[in-house]
Amino acid sequence: MDLPPLTQGFVLHFGEMGSRWGINRTVGQIYALLFVSSRPLNADEITDRLQVSRSNVSMGLKELQSWRLVRLSHLPGDRRDYYSAPDDVWQIFKTLAEERQRREIDPTLSMLRDAMLESPGNADDRHAQERMRQMHELIEQLTDWFAEVRRLAPETLEQLMGLGAGAVKLLDFKDRVLRRGARGQEPGGTP
Amino acid sequence: MDLPPLTQGFVLHFGEMGSRWGINRTVGQIYALLFVSSRPLNADEITDRLQVSRSNVSMGLKELQSWRLVRLSHLPGDRRDYYSAPDDVWQIFKTLAEERQRREIDPTLSMLRDAMLESPGNADDRHAQERMRQMHELIEQLTDWFAEVRRLAPETLEQLMGLGAGAVKLLDFKDRVLRRGARGQEPGGTP
DNA sequence: CATGAGTTTCAGTAAGTTCTGAAACTAGTG
DNA sequence: CACTAGTTTCAGAACTTACTGAAACTCATG
Numbered sequence: 163m164d165l166p167p168l169t170q171g172f173v174l175h176f177g178e179m180g181s182r183w184g185i186n187r188t189v190g191q192i193y194a195l196l197f198v199s200s201r202p203l204n205a206d207e208i209t210d211r212l213q214v215s216r217s218n219v220s221m222g223l224k225e226l227q228s229w230r231l232v233r234l235s236h237l238p239g240d241r242r243d244y245y246s247a248p249d250d251v252w253q254i255f256k257t258l259a260e261e262r263q264r265r266e267i268d269p270t271l272s273m274l275r276d277a278m279l280e281s282p283g284n285a286d287d288r289h290a291q292e293r294m295r296q297m298h299e300l301i302e303q304l305t306d307w308f309a310e311v312r313r314l315a316p317e318t319l320e321q322l323m324g325l326g327a328g329a330v331k332l333l334d335f336k337d338r339v340l341r342r343g344a345r346g347q348e349p350g351g352t353p
Numbered sequence: 354m355d356l357p358p359l360t361q362g363f364v365l366h367f368g369e370m371g372s373r374w375g376i377n378r379t380v381g382q383i384y385a386l387l388f389v390s391s392r393p394l395n396a397d398e399i400t401d402r403l404q405v406s407r408s409n410v411s412m413g414l415k416e417l418q419s420w421r422l423v424r425l426s427h428l429p430g431d432r433r434d435y436y437s438a439p440d441d442v443w444q445i446f447k448t449l450a451e452e453r454q455r456r457e458i459d460p461t462l463s464m465l466r467d468a469m470l471e472s473p474g475n476a477d478d479r480h481a482q483e484r485m486r487q488m489h490e491l492i493e494q495l496t497d498w499f500a501e502v503r504r505l506a507p508e509t510l511e512q513l514m515g516l517g518a519g520a521v522k523l524l525d526f527k528d529r530v531l532r533r534g535a536r537g538q539e540p541g542g543t544p
Numbered sequence: 545c546a547t548g549a550g551t552t553t554c555a556g557t558a559a560g561t562t563c564t565g566a567a568a569c570t571a572g573t574g
Numbered sequence: 575c576a577c578t579a580g581t582t583t584c585a586g587a588a589c590t591t592a593c594t595g596a597a598a599c600t601c602a603t604g
Contacts, residue, residue, distance in 0.1 A: 168471050169481050175464050181590095182457060184373045186562065197488070198481035205581080215564045220582060241572070242580065251491045266373060273366050280359050290360050290389035297388070300442045307514040323498040332523060339530055377592065396551080406594050411552060432602075433550065 165211055169198050173212070188214055189222045193231060193247065202235050202244035229261050252319075256312050267305055274298040354404045360389050364403070379405055380413045384422060384438065393426050393435035420452050443510075447503050458496055465489040 165173060173194040180190020191212050196203060203211075209219045223245060226232045231254065232245045248254055274294050282288040311319065325332065354361060364385040371381020382403050387394060396414060400407045414436060417423045422445065423436045439445055465485050473479040502510065516523065 166474060166478050166481070168468050168473065168478055168485075171464065172468060172481070172485060175461065179457060179461065182375045184375045188562075198484045200477050200480035217565075217582075217584090218563055221563090224582085251487045255491060255495075266370060270366065270370065273362065277359050277363060282359065283357060286391050287357050287359055289391035290357070290363070293389045294359075294363060296442045300446060303511075303514055304446075320494075323494055379592075408552075408554090408595075409593055412593090415552085 197247040202246040204242040383413045388438040393437040395433040
């Protein structure tokens with residue numbers, strides 16, 4: 163692997179991270195390489211740079227395509243496939259989150275929903291079911307909310323995130339203004 | 354494994370999920386079991402119910418403790434350790450997120466920051482560095498924002514999430530009200 | 545301070561996954 | 575329609591991780 167040192171560190175790090183997140187090392191490395199590359203790369207170029215087998219790269223690219231994380235392109239007069247990572251990091255993050263949702267969260271929600279339809283056999287079962295209901299509620303809330311966030315325009319989102327804990331103040335502000343709306347009222351307490 | 358069917362499905366499912374998220378299967382199962390249990394369990398009880406070796410359970414519990422995901426308790430006159438999952442699902446989620454932050458995100462940010470200090474050797478290097486900067490920015494924004502959210506009281510949070518995309522309207526509302534400032538005001542549209 | 549209930553550690557093994565090279569396949573080109 | 579560049583598949587090898595049973599350790603108690 164004779165990459166520029168900067169890139170090399172990045173690629174190796176994402177290889178490690180990949181394994182920790184249930185994505186295999188090579189796949190992480192391929193993605194890291196595509197992410198920093200200034201132009202699309204074909205499978206052979208990736209093979210050379212990462213020093214792994216051609217077939218390993220082929221499988222890794224297939225995996226990345228199934229995650230919709232790479233874009234395919236072609237050069238005139240060259241029928242090899244060239245791969246690249248989307249430019250927009252926020253877009254990448256959204257795609258990743260969407261796929262994870264589809265593959266892991268949705269089946270989990272579905273399992274929990276099924277479990278909640280069963281009639282509990284005894285007190286312990288009833289307790290277990292109540293716990294599952296709580297978990298279902300949390301996951302559903304988080305994912306519904308995130309689904310809405312994904313729809314926001316990047317600028318709006320940035321504004322919202324820049325707000326941070328300021329959101330609390332904003333809520334408070336809204337309450338106060340609306341309450342005044344109808345009659346004269348005193349502002350609420352500290353958060 | 355002779356658990357009530359409801360619990361069994363839940364435990365097995367979280368075993369699978371564990372593997373997909375880089376946590377081993379047994380650890381996932383132990384946690385699922387503790388999560389739905391109506392009282393704290395000791396290591397032997399867990400061993401019996403999951404049908405895995407005693408030492409495997411011992412290691413799994415150690416792992417869960419290192420993630421701060423289980424609470425330890427004791428019964429009078431019994432010196433065995435009893436384990437349980439916290440009651441509050443939101444708390445559990447926060448703990449999980451905090452540990453992941455500490456173990457994976459922080460080192461990644463640090464690596465990216467280091468990479469940004471290097472002087473790029475050529476145009477490709479410069480591009481790679483710019484990409485890393487973008488990634489750094491996104492991750493930092495997301496985590497800063499989430500760190501603030503974690504500090505919110507659960508009710509406030511729920512209010513905020515219930516708002517969902519309505520947050521956009523709220524921002525808009527704030528702008529309009531503030532611009533009108535001193536003079537006559539009209540409350541915004543439906544939240 | 546010996547006993548024994550409870551817990552942890554560890555070396556070896558089982559199970560699972562990732563990776564490889566070779567072979568098979570696909571589809572433009574002469 | 576044979577040739578060739580490119581890509582995919584696959585069986586087994588290499589590696590990694592998870593799991594086990596046995597031994598070592600810990601510590602309250604008689």
